[in-house]
Amino acid sequence: MRRSSQIILGFFYWLLAWCLISPAHAQLSTIGREFFVGFMENHRVVPNRIDQATIIISAEEDADGFIQYVNNTINFSIKAGQQFVYDFPQDGLDIIHRTSRRVENKSVYIQSNGNISVHAFNFRERSADGTVVLPLSSIGKDYWVTAHYEQFAQGTNPGSNQNFESTLLILATEDDTRIEILLSALSVDPIPVPPGSTLTVDLKKGESYQIKAVGDLTGTRVRVIGSTDGDCKNIAVFGGNKMTSIGSDCNDATTGDHLFQQIYPTYSWGSEYIHIPLAGRTSGEMVKVLASENNTKVFVNGQERATLNAGRFTTFSFGKDELANITSNKPIAVTTFAKSYRCNEQLGPGAGDGDPTMITLSPNSQLIKKTVFSSVKVVGIVEHFVNIITLSSAAAQTILDGLNIGNQFLPVPGNTAYAYARVKLSESSHTLTNPVGIIAYAYGSGFIESYGYSAGASLNNLNFETEVAYDFEVIGDKVACLGEVGSWTVIPRDPKFEIFEWTFGTGAEVKEGRTVDHLFEKPGKYQIKIVALTGTRSCDQIEETFFEVEVLETKGEITGPDTVCPDIDEALYVFDNAINTKKVIWLIEGGEIIPKDDYSVKVKWGSFNPDAKVIAIPLTEEGCQGKPIEYKVIINEAINPGLAKGQSQICFEPGATYSYQVKDQVSNRQYKWFVEGGQILSQDNKETVEVQWGGIGSTGSIWYEEFSEINPSCAGISQKLQVFVNPPLTVSVAEITNFICPGSNNGKIKLAISGGTGNYIYQWSHDPNWNFDSADGLEAGIYGLVIKDSGGCTITLDSLEIKNSEPMQLLGMPNVRNAGCFDSKDGEIYFRIGGGFGNFRTDMENALVLGKDIQILGLERGDYLVTVYDESGCSLKIPFTIESPPALVVDFEIVNFACSGLPNGILDAIPSGGVLPYSISWAWDGSNNPRLIDVPSGFYPISVTDANGCQTQGLGQMKEGVPQLRMPTGFKPSDGFFLGVSNCEVEFKLFIYDKWGELIYQGNQGWDGTLKGQEAPLGSYSYMIEYIFRKDGQIQSKQQRGVFTLIR
Structure with missing residues (x-):
């Protein structure tokens, strides 16, 4: 007769076909490798309060990946336990949604080759919140949204604050996704849509759609429609508020904060939750309970408090130290809301700490065995905490960042099967583990500032139960036995599901039925998938659940005498080298069992029998039976003792x-x-x-x-x-790196071994599995090893030391000799090195190394970075600069232009740069005066040498100039003719005009002051003189006009 194992209550698992999640995380959880996230609107105030979108990635294992949005790709590479933080640019593309009911392309895609957790954070001074981001393996296609919208209490003066719109955000993860939205509140933009309305939107992969409402969007249903079996699309949904206060039951609770949480798919909802108050706050919390089905009864600490229909919610207010067990008869979503800071006790420390934040709670059954999360670095946040829930029986096994924190747990009042802890954290990445499982919530607060989100939970489908039966009794959940037919039965919570398709992860064909039989033929881990259908095969009538089973092979061997005397011998037989074995069923042929236990049996053997047997059937911890193991025994007076036990x-x-x-x-x-x-x-x-x-x-x-x-x-x-x-073992050190650079791992130890049997086993202290005679990649430290051979020889070395070389350092300031000339290569530097190991070398030519003294020659001006190496590979970079005087140049200035054909020019040489004083030599006459006088037009070479001996050559040019003609402004005929004075010889023609402009004289000689042979009247006259001259071999002319006064 078949006996059923105990019912497996909904710990289902989902593994993507291409192994997005490692076997350690086959359950649906917040750990994954592929994510979509979006940022809802925060209340930014331009220009002084801009909201900042941030992604925080925490690694459960070494991970390389990228963040991708619009046309940007940001790569990351992090080690296990580390975190990567990316702040989206605040200028250019705005990744934060600010519109309502408009299709946009503002989703952010994250992919990794290792298991990571992702948290998203939207920060603005005095308005911030964050959320855990669900991996694609944990999202769904049907959601009931939790958000918030709150009116100020009557008579409250809001000051400069106001409550803004509640928000929800939808992201498509695949093309051609059709989504139906049943609104629970008035959406005003771009045109009003009343509550109760149904919206339909089509999105492509990566597209996003935000809805803002003047009212609470809690209870809005978002689901994928139109798809059929095999083409059902999953979406990611977020809920919250642009910025709102929380605490209408408090006085003056007007300060607001951004609310931002990813919504969990409806299939993951449960019926038992534990609310733990937030540490560091005295305000207490508001808790919102949302129903997905009609006639949902809600209980708080065992007392019925509300009956809800689908999409309806109720709220409860709990005190600062009040824990609550919240249960229901049907699945519910439970969300904790921190209140505005004015709800705090306004006397004492922390009165101004905290503000609204929301945290989605997980059902008690949704435990996760390991999670990584971040206590974020945010301006204003001064305290970080994590609330942890686990089974009381497992609390002592909780490890946080490598330390056991089991002593910090207390029993949950009214539910002592569970224990809780509130642990204060540092600002960093954290790892939390428990072999049975935990639920955790991370949060923090500061002056009018807060954040909170799930630190880790599973999101398994709780809408189904399964049971499995064998021809023998088994113990525990998810029991899959090797080589035994098990009858697997699914029990849906909703009777509308009638068709069930099973896949057992073994490559076998799909099996259909409420109950199916399956035989696991090989040990290993398998993901079982159940697809439940109503028959219409539309997405809203299909649910999938996944869970993982491990099929173990139990085996070992029997030891004991194989020949015994008839009728008198009592022999002991032991089950040795047991693997995956909890106990053994013993069977005897040819004798009788006297005493026995789980792993041994004593047998009283009977009469002569050449075919007697000891049979052992090993059992796993769950009760699965392994293959029977037979041990033949001969009962005969001629016994055959075995080889002596000892060293050969x-x-x-x-x-x-x-x-x-x-x-x-x-x-x-x-x-x-x-x-x-x-x-x-x-x-x-x-x-x-x-x-x-x-x-x-x-x-x-x-x-x-x-x-x-x-x-x-x-x-x-x-x-x-x-x-x-x-012969005994002998060993010597063939090679050892005595010194390595601090922080490096290039040490090496090689041994030379002789003696013994020649077959050696090596057990190194740093890696017992390293079975070789040499080890490299070693850090500084003391190493030891045990060397054994097959003959029992053993030798131990325990003081093989690789030391860090003394860090290299520059002793004193370098002595720099600058280059003497601007372009010369005669600069030098001298410096002395301390520390290091062995001889030094540099990466520069012309370096002279004498012990610890290093001199580099032949340097021209410029910035240098010389690297000094010692024998252990350590390096020291020394930056220095070789300077030089400015470039030596010579400019020229013509003091007097030369007249055509005359040596009457004056030319000045003007040296600059270099180092004073200068030495000058003109090739014209060998003079060393900067001024060269009485020279005709032409070119004049010069050599200039500065005080450092730097030299430059120049070529000055004397040019022929235009004659300068100066005319008198007053004319007295008794002093001679009225004419001009020129620095060069010129021919001219002079024109004189009276004050009415009448020409009274012209000629190529000066005017004598007469008019028609008579003295011209005194007064003002004007002139025009045109003179002709030769310049650069060409005849040129120039006119000059002016006014003068005739006097006598």
Whole structure:
């Protein structure tokens, strides 16, 4: 008759086909490798309060991956236990949604090759919140949203604050996703849509859709529609508020905060929750309970408090130290809301700490065995905590960041099967483990600031139960036995599901039925998938559940005498080398069991029987039966004792003795020992004997005769055990890196071993599994190892030290000699190195190394970075600069232009740069004066040398100039003619005009001051003179006008 195992209550698991989650996380949880996340609107105030979107990635194992949004890809690589933080740019593309009911492309995609957890954070000064991000393996297609919207209490003065819209955000993870939204509140933008309305939106992969409402969007249903079996699309949904206060039951609770949480799929809801108050706050919390089915009864600490229909919710207010057990008769969602800071006790420390935040609670059954999370670094947050729930029986096994915190747990009042702890944390990444499982919530607070989110939970489908039955009793959940047919039955909570398709992860075809049989033929881990359908095969009528089973092979071997005397022997048999074995079922053929236990049996053997047997059937801890193991026993007066037990390979040691014993000890037996090549030192008629063997290289043998004291004719002689005496082991260090650079791992140890049997086993202290005669990649430290051979020789080395070389350092300031000239290569640097190991070298040419003194020659001006290396590979980078005087240049200035054909020019040389004083030499006349005088037009070479001997050549040019003609402003005829004075010879023609502009004189000589032979009247006159001159071989002319006064 078949007996059912206990019911497996809904711990179902889902493993993506391409192994997105490792076997350690086959259950649906917050750990994964592929994520979609989006950011809902926060209340930004431009320009001084801008909201900042941030992704925080915590690694459960080493992980490489990328963050991708719009046209940006950000790569990351982190080690287990570390975190990667990415702040989205605040300028350019705005990744935060700010519109309502508009399809956008603002989702963020994260992929990793290792298991990670992701948290998203939206921070603005005095308005911040964060959420755990569910991996794609844990999202669904049907959601009831929890958000919040709160009116200020009547008579409350809100000051400059106001309560903003509640929000929800939908992200599509696949193309052609059609979504139906049943609104629970008025959405005003872009046009009003009343509550109760149904919206339909089509999204492509990566597209997003935010809804804002003047009212509470809690109870809004979001689900995928239109798809069929095999093409059902999953979506990610978020809920919250742009910025809202919480605490209408408090006085003046007007301060607001952003609310931001990812919504858990409806299939993961449960009916038992535990609310733990938030540490560091005195405000207490508001808890919101949402129903997904009609006639849902809600109980708090066992008392019925509400009856809800689908999409309806109720709220409870709990005190600062009040724990609550919240239960229901149908699945519910439970969310804790921290209140506005004015709800705190306003006297004492922490009165101003905290503000609204929301945390989605997990059902008590949704435990996770390991999670990684981050206590985020946020301006204003001063205290970080984690609330942890686990079974009381497992609390002592809780490990946080490598430390056992079991002593911090207390029993949950009214539910002592569970225990809780509130642990204060540092600002960093954290790892939390418990082999049975935990639920955890991370949060923090500061002055009018807070955040909170799930630190880790599972999201298994709780809408189904399964049971499995075998032809034998098994114990526990998810029991899958190797080589035994199990009958698997699914029990849906909703009777609408009638068709069930099973996949057992073995490659076998899909099986259909409420109950199906399956045989696991090989050990391993398997993911079982159940698809439940109503027959319409539309997405809202299909549910999937996954769970993992491990099929174990139990085995071992039987040891004991295989030949016994008839009717008198009582022998002990032991189940040795057991694997996955809790106990053994013993069966005997040819004898009877006297006593037995889980791993051994004593047998009273009967009469002559050449086919007697000892049979062991191993059982796993769950009760699965392994293959029967048979051990043949011959019952006969001519017994065949086994080889003596003891060393056959001896490591020579002067004066050493060795123990040997009979193979199987049976009561009422006598023994006689024999040796060759050695000497028995003890009595030779006992079960055990002491023997001393010969010298190195010798051989020997040992055997014994065994007979019954009751029936001496029942006797036999064992075979001879051959013994070899090997030379002792010798070892020397062939190579060791004495010094390595601090922080490096390039140390090496190599050994030279001889002696023994030649077959060696190495057990290094730093890695017992490293079975080689050399080890490299070593850090500084003391290393040891044990070397063994197959003959029992052992030698131990325990002081092989690799030291950190003394860090290299620069002793004093470098002595720099700058380059003498701007472009010369005569700069030098001298410096002295301290520390290091061995000889030094540099990566620069022209370096002279004398011990710890280093000089580098032949340097031109510029910035340098020289690297000095020691023999251990350590390096020291030394930056320095070689300077030089400014470039030596010479400019020229014409003081007086030369007249055409005349040596009357004056040319100045003006040196600059270099180092004063300068030495000048003109090639024209060998003079060393900067001024060259009385030179005609032409080119004049010059050489300039500065005080450092730097030299430059120049070529000055004297040009022919335009003659400068100066005319008098007053004219007295008694002093001579009215004409101009020029620095060069010119020919001219002069025109004189009276004050009415009438020409009264023209000619190529000066004017004598007469008009028609008479003295011209006194007064003002004007002139125009045109003069002709030669410049650069060309005849040129120029006119000049002016006014003068005639006087006498």
